[in-house]
Amino acid sequence: MANYMVSLKTENGVKTNTDRFDSSIKTYTANIFCDSLAKERKIEYHANPRKPKKNLDPTILESLEDSSSPDTFHLAANGIYLFANEVDVSGSMMKVQMSDTETKLEGCANGGHLMAAIKEAHEEGTLAPSKRVPVTIYTGLTKQAKLDIVFGLNNNVEVNEDSHMNMAGKFDYIKQNLANTPYHDEMVSYFQNDNGVQTILGIIQILKALMPNEKDFNLLDPAVPKMAYGNAQVIRKDFGDNDVRYKFISKSLPEILRFRDIIQSSVDGTIVRTPKIKKQVDGGIKPLALTKNKGKSPTTNQFQYCQFDGNYPNFVLNNGALYPLLSAFRVFVDEKSIFDFDSAIACWSDIGDQLIAYVIFGCADHEEVRKFANADTTWINLFEKVNTWADKKGYIAREESIL
Numbered sequence: 001m002a003n004y005m006v007s008l009k010t011e012n013g014v015k016t017n018t019d020r021f022d023s024s025i026k027t028y029t030a031n032i033f034c035d036s037l038a039k040e041r042k043i044e045y046h047a048n049p050r051k052p053k054k055n056l057d058p059t060i061l062e063s064l065e066d067s068s069s070p071d072t073f074h075l076a077a078n079g080i081y082l083f084a085n086e087v088d089v090s091g092s093m094m095k096v097q098m099s100d101t102e103t104k105l106e107g108c109a110n111g112g113h114l115m116a117a118i119k120e121a122h123e124e125g126t127l128a129p130s131k132r133v134p135v136t137i138y139t140g141l142t143k144q145a146k147l148d149i150v151f152g153l154n155n156n157v158e159v160n161e162d163s164h165m166n167m168a169g170k171f172d173y174i175k176q177n178l179a180n181t182p183y184h185d186e187m188v189s190y191f192q193n194d195n196g197v198q199t200i201l202g203i204i205q206i207l208k209a210l211m212p213n214e215k216d217f218n219l220l221d222p223a224v225p226k227m228a229y230g231n232a233q234v235i236r237k238d239f240g241d242n243d244v245r246y247k248f249i250s251k252s253l254p255e256i257l258r259f260r261d262i263i264q265s266s267v268d269g270t271i272v273r274t275p276k277i278k279k280q281v282d283g284g285i286k287p288l289a290l291t292k293n294k295g296k297s298p299t300t301n302q303f304q305y306c307q308f309d310g311n312y313p314n315f316v317l318n319n320g321a322l323y324p325l326l327s328a329f330r331v332f333v334d335e336k337s338i339f340d341f342d343s344a345i346a347c348w349s350d351i352g353d354q355l356i357a358y359v360i361f362g363c364a365d366h367e368e369v370r371k372f373a374n375a376d377t378t379w380i381n382l383f384e385k386v387n388t389w390a391d392k393k394g395y396i397a398r399e400e401s402i403l
Contacts, residue, residue: 010092032094046104046105082135205323210252259348263322293312320373325355
């Protein structure tokens with residue numbers, strides 16, 4: 001565990017309080033001079049469910065610049081809350097020791113936007129020297145106590161559920177499975193205001209789309225995993241309630257995302273090779289199933305497994321077209337939830353154009369992408385197309401039992 005130290009100058013010393021029921025828990029409160037805080041190294045946000053927004057509130061920046069008297073900034077500010085492992089007070093100075101290990105949940109627990117604004121004002125030379133900010137520091141807390149406190153502190157501004165789940169470690173196994181891939185931590189948005197090119201909700205939806213089901217090959221009552229494109233709250237609950245199932249399928253997540261990227265990078269080629277679609281696109285009419293690709297740089301490229309050398313796709317499938325198509329390839333997920341990437345690619349090479357054309361024409365027939373994605377026949381027919389290819393090749397899908 002690596003620790004770092006920040007030295008903060010207080011206005012009138014520090015008030016220290018020891019919890020009456022647990023003497024290991026201490027609370028330190030003080031008005032800290034903002035320039036003292038700004039000059040220190042960056043305080044980590046491991047204890048905060050979201051990062052500060054890039055575009056900070058201009059009214060806060062203006063208040064930090066205002067040098068009029070009396071200075072009431074510290075009275076109006078909500079303050080900054082820190083979790084630390086040790087605090088040493090000497091006169092007007094306070095040394096705060098925190099861990100930079102993410103799982104320790106130390107650093108800024110609340111007030112991240114305020115702290116970022118103070119840093120920015122200092123860097124721009126506009127921070128008035130009289131500015132103080134109330135700071136509260138907790139030591140001796142358990143991880144669960146930190147979670148309880150931080151969720152309570154952050155209720156004044158809505159924190160999305162992904163941020164809460166990330167703080168609770170619910171995505172840790174996904175991070176581990178993607179650690180040495182193009183979709184490492186920095187490329188996935190796991191919490192609010194994170195800037196990865198791939199959302200964690202999208203990953204959960206993709207995992208659900210490819211999760212094997214005991215009814216997959218039941219001709220009378222086939223599985224229809226529409227939840228993959230359903231209500232976000234519903235699938236987040238499913239993710240929380242079916243931890244084991246998601247853990248198993250997530251072991252194949254690198255291969256699944258690589259396959260997804262290949263599908264999306266194939267769309268332009270299918271357009272060129274399908275006269276009816278090409279004529280429509282050339283005439284300036286965008287099919288409902290398609291959306292323009294917005295990630296046309298190495299840092300914004302949404303398909304990290306594909307290197308385009310500057311020739312990024314013009315069109316990709318929107319999720320309502322992509323998820324039913326991708327879900328059809330659970331034909332190649334075995335009873336242990338392992339995705340057979342090589343067989344999926346072989347199938348895609350043979351019938352990929354046909355499948356893309358099917359979802360493009362299908363969306364047009366339904367007149368809305370959502371209607372297409374919500375139709376049972378969409379998921380069933382796409383699965384049957386892939387399964388028919390597998391049958392012709394003599395591919396043995398999976399045993400009866402499913403983890």
